[in-house]
Structures are given as C-alpha cells and as structure tokens.
Amino acid sequence: MNVQSPPEKLTARDFATDQEVRWCPGCGDYAILKAVQNTLAQLEADPKSTVFVSGIGCAARFPYYMETYGFHTIHGRSPAVATGVKLSNPELDVWVVGGDGDMLSIGGNHTMHAIRRNIDLQILLFNNQIYGLTKGQYSPTSKIGTRSPSTPMGSIDNPVSAAQFALGVGGTFIARSSDILQKHLPEVLKRAHGHRGTSFVEIFQNCIVYNDGAFKHFTEKSVQDEMQIHVEHGQPLLFGKDKSKGLVLNTSEMRLEAVTLGENGITEADIAVHDETNRSLATMLAQMDPPTMPVALGVLYCESAPTYDASVHAQIEHARKDGEGDFTKLLHGGQTWTVE
Amino acid sequence: MSEVAAIDRPDENRQEIESAVVRFAGDSGDGMQLTGSHFTMTAAIEGNDLSTFPDFPAEIRAPAGTTFGVSAFQINFGARKIMTSGDQLDVLVAMNPAALITNLADVKPGGIVIADSGAFTDRNLTKAGYTESPLENDSLDGYRLVKIDMSRLTVEAVKEFGLSNKEGLRSKNMWALGLIYWMYGRKRQASIDWLKTKFAKMPEIADANIAALNAGHAFGETAEMPAELGTFEVERAQIEPGVYRTITGAESVSLGLLAGSQLAGLNISFCSYPITPASALLHQLARMKNFGVVTFQAEDEIAAATAALGASYAGSLGVTSSSGPGIALKMEAIGLAIGTELPMVIVNSQRAGPSTGLPTKTEQSDLYQAVFGRNADAPMPVISVSTPSDGYDVAIEAIRIATKYMTPVMVLTDGYITNASEPWLIPDPSTYERFDVEFRTDPENFHPFLRDEKTLARPWVKPGTPELMHRIGGIERSYDTGHISYDPDNHQKMTDVRAAKINGIADDIPEQEVEIGAAGGKLAVVGWGSTYGPINRAVTNMRDDGYDVSQIHLRYIWPLPRNLEELLKTYDQVLVAEMNTGQLRTLLRSEYLVPAEGLNKVNGKPFLIGELEDAIRARLEK
16 A cells, blocks of 8 residues: 655645535535644644544535544434444544534434533534525524425524533533624634534624625624624623623623623623633523624633543543453353253 | 251152243232242253243333233243243232232142232232232132132241341241242252352342242241142153353344354444343343444434444344334345345344234244345244244354355344243254455455355455445445446346345245144144244144144245245145234245145234134134
8 A cells, every 4th residue: 555644734635535526605604624634734643543424405515525534314313323433433523513403403313412421522503594505495503484395484483502402411512603704713723622522603604695795794704893792711702893882790680781891890801701610691692682782702701621522431441450251251151951 | 048948858758740821910019020030040941841921011010909910920841852932821829919810720620729819908909900819709719729828927037137128028938939849859059059140149138038038938948838739750851961041032032143253253232222021132232332232222213233233244244123013114124235245244133013913922924024124125034933042043043144145134033932931951052163254355346245155145345445346335335346327127137136036035044944743734733933833742642642743834934935835735624823914825826836724823922822722623624
C-alpha cells in the first residue's frame, strides 16, 4: 500500500470532497460547510478518525461533502447511529448533522437520549424553521402562524426552543451561532469539539427558498448589534453598538432585563456576568427573544461530566480486571453433569 | 435440620416407566418456575433426557388466586430421547383452584392430580369460578385425585424457625417438590445444596425451605400417603457421553453470538430495547462484559437497530434483538443495512400477534415479516432456531453469513424456544472453523461498493483506516464508484446485484436433508423452528406404526436450500406444519409451485404430538 505522509498544514480544502455540492444557491448550509471545514483544518483534525453522521433532510447531505468517513442514514436516527459508532470505537471523533425536522420532530427522542446520556458527540442542529427537502412544510421550530403547504391558514402549534430543550434534558454543552457569523461559528465549533460529552450546537440557518429571512430580525446588519448578544464565560453580558447595553438580573422576578448603561443610574457593575456553568442563567439566556431582548449566541452552558461512552468502556475494563473472560468456563456455567 | 433426613431410601416396589410429564401450577407468587427448574436439574443429574416448558402470565404479579395469575412449569423426562415437553400430563400439581381449573384439561384420563386442599377456600374457589369445591364432588372422578393440605403441613414443618404464617407458606412449593421427588425416587441433595447457597445470608429461610422439602418427601415415605399415588422409576436415558448442562434458547443464542463474534475476530455491540420474550438475550449478554461485549439498552427499538448498525459501520458486529412488534419498528434500519451492505444480526423472538397479541405465548408468525417485511426489494437471509440448544449453532451461522456477505441476517426463534430448556452436550469451541473478517486497508483502486467476484460482497472498512475515507448512505449508490447515483439503469443493476448476492448464499449452505425417512414417498411433513420436536416424535411414532411419512425440517428460510424444490417434488403429499396460518406453506408454493398443504395452529401453545399424528393419519388413510 502507498504510504503518504500527511501535508504539513491542513486547509479547509483538504476536508472537501470531489462531490458537487447540491444545496440551493444561497443556502445557509454552504456557509456552515465552509465553517466546519475551516474549523477542522484549524484544529488539525485527523480526517481518517473523523466521522460525520446524518439523518435525512437538506442538512443531512453534509457528510457527502466532507473528506472524512461519513454515514448518511435515515430520518431522525442519526444520534442513535452515532451512538453505535462511538460505543464501538470511542477513538473516533463523531459529528452529527441534521435539521430541525430531523432532530426535533421525527428524531426528537434520539436527540434527547443522546444529550442526556452525554455521549461524546458534536451535534450540529441546522435550524431553519422549515422543512426544506420535502418542499416547505412548517417544522417543530416554526413560529405560530407559519403559512406553508400543510398549514395554508397558518400553523397553530407552539414551536420548541432547541437550546431550552437541550438544557432541559440535562445537556452538558449548549451553544448557538448562525450561518452568517463566519468568525463566531468556528470559535463555537472549536469549543464544541473540545468538550467531552454531547456538544449541542444550534445554528440558525437561512432557507432561501422556503423560509427566507426567518432570522433577519436579529441577523440583518442594521439590527444585529441590538438584537444579538455574544456571551462569553466570565465576561459581562453586554451588547449593542459600543456595548452600551447589557443584561441585569432582576432578582425579585427571577428574570433577565435589557438595560442601557448610563440610564437610570445603571453602571457596568450592575451588569450580570456570564457563568456558563450556571444552568439557570443559561436557561434564561436561551429564553430571550427579540424585540424586547437580544438573541443569546455563543456557549450558553458548559459543564464537565462523565461521558456515556467512557463509562461503558470503564465497566468493560472493570469486568476484565481479573483478565479476559474464559469462554469454555462460560459454556460450562451453572450446573453441569457428565454422562459416561 | 439434620442431614440424616435427606437420605433417600431406595424403594423396591417402584413401577418402571419410560417417561413422565409433570406440571407444577400455582399462583405466580407460589414459586412454580423455581420448583420446576429444581425438578429439571435433578432429572438431568440423574441421567434422564428431558424437555421443559415454562408458562407464565403476562402480568407481573396478578392478583392472588385468579386464573390469569396462574404460573406453570412443565417437564417431560424419560429413559428415552425426549422431543417435546409432552402432550398430556401424567401428574398435575395444583396449588390452588385457579391452577386446577386452568390446567385440568391437559391431564391425561386417569392421570394424577395433586391438589393443595388447604388452598381450596371459598374465596379461592369463587375467584377461580367454581361454585362448589371440585375436591368434594364427583367432577374429578376420571383422575386419581390426591388431596393434601400442603399449606397446613408446610406451616407445621417450618414453625420451629420462627417464621410468620405468611412467610412459612412461601415454602409450600418446596413441600410439593419434596413429594414429587419421593414419587419418582429422586435425590434431594442438589436442591438442598442450592437452597443453602442461595440463602446463605438468610439461614432461617434456607432451613425452612429444606425442612419443607424434607417434610413433603417424608409425607410420601410414611404410611400417611394415600394409596392412589404410585411410586415410579424413570431409568437413565441412552445419551451420548460427555459433559452436559441445561440450556434455554435465550442462553444458546447469546452464547452463540459471543462464540460467532470470536470466530469472526470481532467485538460485539448488542443494542436492544426491553420486550417480552426477547429481553432475556439482553440480560445474558449484559453479563458478558468480561468478553468485551458492549451492551446498549437503547431508548427505543429504532435506536437499538440503528445503534447496532452504527456499531457495524464502525467495525464491530452490531446485533439487535426484539420480538414481532419491535422488529416492525426496526425494519427501516434493516433496509438501510441492506442498502449500505453492512453486516448485522437481528434476533427475532417471535410471539403471538398482531400488535401486542399474546406477549408471553409462542407463535411462528413473523416469517413473512422476516422474508418480505421491508419497503422496496430488500432481500435478507433468514435462518431459524429449531430447539433450545440449536440457537448456539444458528447464531454462529448468522454471523458467518452476515460478515461474509456484508448483509443483515435475521434469526427467527420464538417464545417457546427462548424459555424452554433441554440438556445440552457442551461443545468444544476449538472444533469450530474460524471465519475471521478481513477489513479492507488497501487504498489501491478502492471504492466502497467494489465487489468480491465470488460472493458479490463489498469491502468492509473500519473508520480510522488511512486513505480509505468514504461516504455511504441510504441513497442509491453507483455500482462503479460507490457515490450517490440517481441513474435509473444503475438502480436496476444494483437491485439485481443485491438479489444475486443473497440468492448466491444458497450455494454456501448445506443441501436440505431428510430428518427422518427418505426422499420419495407418500408424505413429507415440513417444518421450521420450534415445531421440530413434536414433528420429530410424531413422524417417528407413525413410521413405527408402518406409515410412509418423512420429516423435513428447515433451518434456512431465505434463501432456501438449492435442492429443496427437487426434494419436495419427490413426495406425493407435502404437509407444512407451523404455528401460524400458513406462511412457510405460501413461500414454498410461490417459489416451487408445489401443492403443499398446511397444518396450522395459533393458540399460543406448541403442537401436540397427537395433533400431528392425527393429521398424518388423515392424509395417509384418505
């Protein structure tokens, strides 16, 4: 076999396959693909030990475009497939990619259990609040009133908040970013990669064909300063142009409030400081919605906890502490007798 | 309790019999399964061949005294080869009225009915649906009825240990066991040893149970015993020499999965979700961690199947297990395994359906689901387990086929086999031929759907292998590159090659043999799975009576053995006996255009030998 020494420095191109990318022109998935390829290059990830697993949907085509190992599976089941991959070989670096329908509707159960088990995966949820591949039906994250082929008079069911869901089921790493934040997104992905356990990253992604502008109320240039807050552990929760606004904790009502520095005697000392190990704070941040509050982006929550895959293999190692099992002895288990 | 009491005196006047069928029946809290398994262990140690059948309710602990809370354990043991757990009972031990009313119909005319008269209270009689005690009227005149107040005698026997009345009564099953041991001249020592070990930390419980066991035995020995009760001797059977153990189907399949994975040189990832009667497999394998076995109790059946497939993708042997309704949920994942051509083993412990059906009752009604139950043209090998011990070899064979041909394989077993037990001549693992998996590591001309010319199998690559990074998935793959392809002609080609690969397995499995009898003749009784025992005994009996009948029993359901069509066409009549409404019969008729007829039942119970004999007689005397 030909042994080739890897190039000195990997680039994003090293993680791109020769396959023609088949998303709609202008789809937010292109930007996410580029961010992921950049991130892996910057992390100097080993392509042969990296696996991308996906379910069904536009986002689920992702593995075909990554020059790593990849498994495009069935609708909603990618977290369960990835669980099997990781349990079988914990050395692999396993990424799961899917959309809001895939991971929160048909596959919501698997997403929940992967997160609560804290198996060491990066789960990237591309949230575009719509079903793209099936041509535009409303999704479990669509806002009430979404008009779609299946809801011509507007959708009537409450949407789920991906980040709040992940926090609620005991996630140990919950972060948010957006397809258009090409500097922010790779930094979040790097944190996700560094975390041991299930790293859940919700990426707001624009579907240019069926739900164009779903997030423009906080992503457009004209509003992004006022309608986004980029949280960082240990840093005051400031946002707005010139960081003139911030969040304070109203302790009597147990909620966050947006304030302007200098108004009503507010100083920077009044501004809450982000503590990513505080699940209550993370939940309050995840709940914030425009127009009264900015959307919180960045690492909302991160805690260190045992991973499922490590614990499974620790039990196996414990069972083998006195040596590998003796199969002949196992066959002769229980009561035996000899017939002469 | 002194050891002296456990001496078992030989009885010169025992009646010698070839075999006997005994059923212990009582409340699900009465410990009937334990009682039965003790009697089984002792019969095995004393050299009988045997077969057992536990029959327990779907409810975990149904209200005491009710008919739906009756739990029973049947054992057929003999001095000859035992093929089934027995059609009719020689002895029924009924611990209460509900046990009597639900089991009496199975007692042979003139058979022995031993009833705990102490449990035949007005309250219990009413719960069972009796308006008057059957022990006091003439309704049991056709049987040899033995009324014993086992409840009172047990409480008396254990009172010296300071247990409450309720606690004392819990040893009633051991009292009954002691009596049956006496009836058949069995030694008590194995049970006494077991009780001492089991209750080592609760010596008063151990002593009470041993006292009850001895008291039941002593009751038989003394003059107190009614004359209706005979004493019997069942000689040792002619059995192949070697070391034996008893084994259930769940045990044999789990041991076979481990053995097969070792022969393939693979780690096993067993992913499952609890379901009756398949859970026993998960429990068995969860205790094999010292062999590197990964077990994963998934959040649902679908996750179990997909996690198993993920494990196979990563280079382990992925195995999932369930029963009918759970298998239905796994089918989309199995379709993905067929499309991506990854090895996987699916164990289906069939039960009565549709839907929840009768979860604790056996059936063979998933053959269609196994062979045909997926969207699109999705062929998959299916093999079946015929006896409780057969699961060992069948599981190994499933792994051999799955890994050699890069395909999921379904193993069909059933609720009867899973729970039933029989003696097993423990095999020597070193006598099995290895079939080590060779993972692809060579990047030269590699693509993921490059096929082996002979087997048509694609290469298996472990993620982590340098220079072989590739993507696979559910979208149709190009025959020539392995990349996704929407080309219609390519889909035709891939569909054809997937079918050819599975059909080709017929060249790699044994030709179908005639189990009893010979090719050609008036009638072949064809079966598969757990009907093996009763068909075998029935055909043997009928041949002894001069009937021209043969037994053909299939292990391979799909693909079918190469010679099967030719073989079936040598008989004047083909009778397919199965516990469904005719699924194998349909398959054989559609594949071979043979005029096969069916003998079918779905009452949750295995075939009786008599039912099969009647059917054979009817066809050969018409």
